[in-house]
Amino acid sequence: MDTATSASTPRHLLVVGNGMVGQKFVDEFIDHSDGWTISVLGEEPRGAYDRVMLSSFFDGSTIDDLNLCDVETLRERGVDFQFGARVERIERKAQQVHLADGRTIAYDHLVMATGSSPFVPPIPGRDQPGCFVYRTIEDLEAIRDWSLRPGVSTGVVVGGGLLGLEAANALRNLGLKTHVVEMAPRLMPQQLDEPAAAMLRRWVDELDIETHLGFATESIEAGDGQPLGLRTAVGDLLEAQLVLFSAGIRPNHQLAEAAGLLVGERGGIVVDDNCTTEDPAISAIGEVACHEGRTYGLVAPGYAMARTLSSRLSGGDEQFEGADTSTKLKLLGVEVANFGIENDDADRVEFNDPINRIHRRVSVLEGQVVGGVLVGDTSGYEILHAMATGAMPSADVAALVVPSSLAAASEVELPDSALLCSCNNVCRGAVKDAVRHGTHNLPDLVSATKAGTGCGGCKPDVSSLLFAELSALGIDAKRSICAHFDHSRQELFDLVRFHRHTTWAQVITAHGLGRGCEVCRPVVGSILASLSNGYVLDGDQGSLQDTNDHSLANMQRNGTYSVVPRIPGGEVLPSQLIALGEIAEEFGLYTKITGAQRVDLFGAQLHELPEIWRRVIDAGMESGHAYGKALRTVKSCVGETWCRYGVQDSVAMAIRVERRYRGLRAPHKLKSAVSGCTRECAEAQSKDFGLIATENGWNLYLCGNGGRTPRHADLFAVDLTDEQAIRYIDRFLMFYIRTADKLERTSKWFEGLEGGLNYLRSVIVDDALGICDELEADMERHVETYECEWAATLDDPARLDHFVEFVNAPEATSTPVWITERGQRVPAPA
Amino acid sequence: MRHMVDIVHNPGVIESPPPWTIVTRADAIPVDRGVAAIVDGEPVAIFRLSVPGGVDAWYAVSHVDPVTDVPIMARGLVGSHGDEFDIPTVASPLHKRRYDLRSGECLDDDTPALATYDVRVVDGFLLVA
Numbered sequence: 002m003d004t005a006t007s008a009s010t011p012r013h014l015l016v017v018g019n020g021m022v023g024q025k026f027v028d029e030f031i032d033h034s035d036g037w038t039i040s041v042l043g044e045e046p047r048g049a050y051d052r053v054m055l056s057s058f059f060d061g062s063t064i065d066d067l068n069l070c071d072v073e074t075l076r077e078r079g080v081d082f083q084f085g086a087r088v089e090r091i092e093r094k095a096q097q098v099h100l101a102d103g104r105t106i107a108y109d110h111l112v113m114a115t116g117s118s119p120f121v122p123p124i125p126g127r128d129q130p131g132c133f134v135y136r137t138i139e140d141l142e143a144i145r146d147w148s149l150r151p152g153v154s155t156g157v158v159v160g161g162g163l164l165g166l167e168a169a170n171a172l173r174n175l176g177l178k179t180h181v182v183e184m185a186p187r188l189m190p191q192q193l194d195e196p197a198a199a200m201l202r203r204w205v206d207e208l209d210i211e212t213h214l215g216f217a218t219e220s221i222e223a224g225d226g227q228p229l230g231l232r233t234a235v236g237d238l239l240e241a242q243l244v245l246f247s248a249g250i251r252p253n254h255q256l257a258e259a260a261g262l263l264v265g266e267r268g269g270i271v272v273d274d275n276c277t278t279e280d281p282a283i284s285a286i287g288e289v290a291c292h293e294g295r296t297y298g299l300v301a302p303g304y305a306m307a308r309t310l311s312s313r314l315s316g317g318d319e320q321f322e323g324a325d326t327s328t329k330l331k332l333l334g335v336e337v338a339n340f341g342i343e344n345d346d347a348d349r350v351e352f353n354d355p356i357n358r359i360h361r362r363v364s365v366l367e368g369q370v371v372g373g374v375l376v377g378d379t380s381g382y383e384i385l386h387a388m389a390t391g392a393m394p395s396a397d398v399a400a401l402v403v404p405s406s407l408a409a410a411s412e413v414e415l416p417d418s419a420l421l422c423s424c425n426n427v428c429r430g431a432v433k434d435a436v437r438h439g440t441h442n443l444p445d446l447v448s449a450t451k452a453g454t455g456c457g458g459c460k461p462d463v464s465s466l467l468f469a470e471l472s473a474l475g476i477d478a479k480r481s482i483c484a485h486f487d488h489s490r491q492e493l494f495d496l497v498r499f500h501r502h503t504t505w506a507q508v509i510t511a512h513g514l515g516r517g518c519e520v521c522r523p524v525v526g527s528i529l530a531s532l533s534n535g536y537v538l539d540g541d542q543g544s545l546q547d548t549n550d551h552s553l554a555n556m557q558r559n560g561t562y563s564v565v566p567r568i569p570g571g572e573v574l575p576s577q578l579i580a581l582g583e584i585a586e587e588f589g590l591y592t593k594i595t596g597a598q599r600v601d602l603f604g605a606q607l608h609e610l611p612e613i614w615r616r617v618i619d620a621g622m623e624s625g626h627a628y629g630k631a632l633r634t635v636k637s638c639v640g641e642t643w644c645r646y647g648v649q650d651s652v653a654m655a656i657r658v659e660r661r662y663r664g665l666r667a668p669h670k671l672k673s674a675v676s677g678c679t680r681e682c683a684e685a686q687s688k689d690f691g692l693i694a695t696e697n698g699w700n701l702y703l704c705g706n707g708g709r710t711p712r713h714a715d716l717f718a719v720d721l722t723d724e725q726a727i728r729y730i731d732r733f734l735m736f737y738i739r740t741a742d743k744l745e746r747t748s749k750w751f752e753g754l755e756g757g758l759n760y761l762r763s764v765i766v767d768d769a770l771g772i773c774d775e776l777e778a779d780m781e782r783h784v785e786t787y788e789c790e791w792a793a794t795l796d797d798p799a800r801l802d803h804f805v806e807f808v809n810a811p812e813a814t815s816t817p818v819w820i821t822e823r824g825q826r827v828p829a830p831a
Numbered sequence: 832m833r834h835m836v837d838i839v840h841n842p843g844v845i846e847s848p849p850p851w852t853i854v855t856r857a858d859a860i861p862v863d864r865g866v867a868a869i870v871d872g873e874p875v876a877i878f879r880l881s882v883p884g885g886v887d888a889w890y891a892v893s894h895v896d897p898v899t900d901v902p903i904m905a906r907g908l909v910g911s912h913g914d915e916f917d918i919p920t921v922a923s924p925l926h927k928r929r930y931d932l933r934s935g936e937c938l939d940d941d942t943p944a945l946a947t948y949d950v951r952v953v954d955g956f957l958l959v960a
Binding site: 444447448451484485514515516517518519520522523541543544545547548551552556558559560802803806807808809810813815817831 | 852853854855859860861862863864866867868869874877880881899900901902903906907908909910911912916919920922924925927929938939940
């Protein structure tokens with residue numbers, strides 16, 4: 002085969018076809034194309050675009066959104082693009098192609114990426130106006146124009162496969178009453194079996210798309226200038242003024258076939274593992290290529306072919322050895338996946354929930370997962386797919402067939418080979434082994450395995466795994482905070498509350514041992530702060546606070562701090578932004594917008610913090626508590642004030658919520674958001690507590706999380722008034738603060754609550770424990786006694802004492818090494 | 832080392848061996864918390880630990896975190912470890928490794944030990960060498 006070696010004059014590579022795969026090939030090959038010049042001939046009037054997302058064209062996407070071809074850049078790099086160019090004939094002997102416009106182009110290597118065409122079954126009446134296929138942007142534009150004609154109210158898609166359902170979605174988005182007719186007795190007959198297809202049909206019904214299965218179209222009746230409808234063999238008429246064919250695709254192999262190249266039995270240009278045809282100067286990739294008797298209508302195998310060919314032409318040895326056609330996709334908003342290969346001898350493990358419209362089936366042969374199909378909920382697809390391809394041993398299949406939303410906490414189900422601590426590359430198995438061999442407390446476990454000694458982010462997971470293993474070993478696992486307290490955080494909270502302790506000395510003397518440590522001190526500090534809400538550094542509480550709480554700022558990797566003023570709801574005055582900019586410039590602070598709609602200023606030295614904060618407070622802002630295990634921000638969208646879709650004032654609500662809970666110390670940080678409509682731009686479902694506006698009020702979501710282990714929040718209550726929402730959140734937060742373990746986010750806490758959501762509702766809504774009055778009173782005290790910690794610090798000279806780097810040399814400061822990146826000051830790499 | 836210390840103000844030094852540096856008044860240092868000082872040009876972390884029923888214990892170790900080379904050890908949390916809770920410790924505020932304040936040795940892994948310094952309280956003044 003040709004390779005790009007030792008040609009003194011560059012050789013000419015000609016790509017015929019600029020679809021997704023042809024474009025992928027150019028993008029891959031351009032970086033390895035020494036010795037070649039590249040030309041691309043596209044029949045469509047524009048460069049490649051994302052055909053997979055085609056139906057989004059009717060859902061607000063533009064041609065630019067779908068575009069995949071950066072023509073300008075590629076032209077600068079020497080690629081000659083010609084659009085609207087149609088090839089008529091390949092002359093293999095002379096190594097040239099003849100174009101419809103009479104031109105002739107010579108090639109040294111020819112890449113056929115001509116894709117395929119929609120198959121239109123030979124039904125009488127199929128050629129009349131109002132009948133369409135669904136392949137190109139031009140097709141879509143024609144469909145849209147037709148749908149706008151007077152009298153056009155109903156559309157029918159002929160074909161209930163994957164593309165047909167996509168097309169049905171497009172018609173629905175155009176506002177047409179939509180039907181799908183399918184010859185087979187089920188939808189997506191290629192990918193789904195009967196029960197899976199039946200479940201998919203329930204979803205489709207829900208969307209008001211009418212499906213007609215086992216439907217044989219006899220003819221398309223013509224009406225007055227537009228179709229009248231589909232006539233069946235028995236004479237029924239399904240009325241429709243727009244007919245869209247989506248009955249499969251056929252490879253565009255005609256050019257190659259006419260040039261004498263071998264074509265597969267079911268179409269497609271025959272290629273070998275190098276994607277080359279029997280003519281070594283011609284290759285074929287994508288839907289037009291037939292590899293081992295098979296053509297692929299999916300984009301992933303096409304991309305694999307593009308990579309293979311690029312590798313071969315640049316001297317590499319990549320081969321195409323067939324492709325896995327497993328897919329996971331969202332069709333009409335429904336999650337659908339299939340994976341592996343079907344085997345009639347396999348046992349079928351099934352989960353079927355018609356109420357939630359979920360069907361999941363996994364086929365198991367001799368203990369190995371071989372394939373399966375998931376409709377309505379594709380959770381666990383990655384693991385199941387890995388099992389089906391042999392990348393992972395098959396285990397616990399029954400548990401995996403149950404959707405993860407219904408399965409028990411997945412903690413112990415992960416394989417031993419799963420990574421627990423990514424900093425130190427410690428897998429779960431190593432930690433479990435250590436526990437089994439007698440390491441039964443957290444500090445020793447961390448020390449023995451190194452898990453949790455890096456960034457520390459996995460420490461709660463190490464702790465959970467320890468307790469899971471201990472209880473598996475039959476050992477009574479007591480969640481004591483550390484060696485100094487024989488109590489769980491919850492027990493200690495109750496003790497401190499009952500005895501009304503206000504100092505560390507009281508707590509450690511009455512309930513603990515020794516001098517405490519870096520683990521229990523912050524826990525007690527947090528409990529004292531949650532209960533009394535005094536200044537967190539007063540009395541002996543100063544000795545309990547981690548460096549961030551102690552400096553009221555976040556320590557960064559080089560020992561300097563970041564400063565995060567509170568910007569409630571993300572709403573900020575221009576004058577405040579200007580003030581922040583001036584402060585940052587004056588102190589040389591690196592400035593970044595955080596994920597929580599705030600401004601983070603990095604690189605402040607310990608001694609600079611008071612002056613920086615004085616300036617921030619003068620600008621009318623206050624502490625953002627980014628340094629504390631406390632409420633961070635309540636993110637919001639602009640809501641009904643500005644947004645065309647908003648139904649409530651999400652900004653006002655977010656500000657109200659943020660002002661109410663600011664400074665509230667908790668077992669871990671708390672995040673929140675308020676969205677003004679169901680589009681959920683504020684991402685409230687990934688927060689510890691979130692509100693989403695409805696026409697009638699607020700839906701309250703609890704215990705969501707982003708971060709390391711994302712969790713979708715649970716819908717707790719619907720259509721609440723402002724006051725109801727606040728009351729429930731008051732109770733929820735205080736209940737969490739009372740009962741959670743140390744450093745346990747609400748999501749993890751929730752997973753450990755026996756009785757789950759119903760139990761939480763019984764406590765917060767029905768007051769089953771009779772503590773709601775107490776919880777509300779505790780929160781009321783917090784709200785009444787809140788003060789900005791930085792204002793309180795600046796008001797009292799004694800509280801400024803420790804913002805000095807060296808006690809015996811107040812003017813001396815360490816000087817970190819800085820470099821400049823993108824115009825800002827950042828720490829030099831270690 | 833990535834951090835240099837500019838000594839703007841040179842604290843007083845007693846000549847009798849070892850050359851003690853008077854850091855500050857002892858009662859100016861908070862209990863169970865550290866402070867940083869410059870001793871002989873080096874940044875030193877000094878800790879005053881409460882002893883239940885006894886007099887406070889004093890320790891001084893290098894202020895520079897051995898893992899990151901950043902001078903922040905004085906800002907770590909103190910504690911007591913070991914079966915009898917008799918090992919006084921400080922945990923680095925970066926990455927939380929714990930060190931024995933008496934020997935400077937790391938309790939968690941083979942990270943090099945912190946340098947240690949002598950501390951005395953004389954006539955209410957804190958002296959470090």
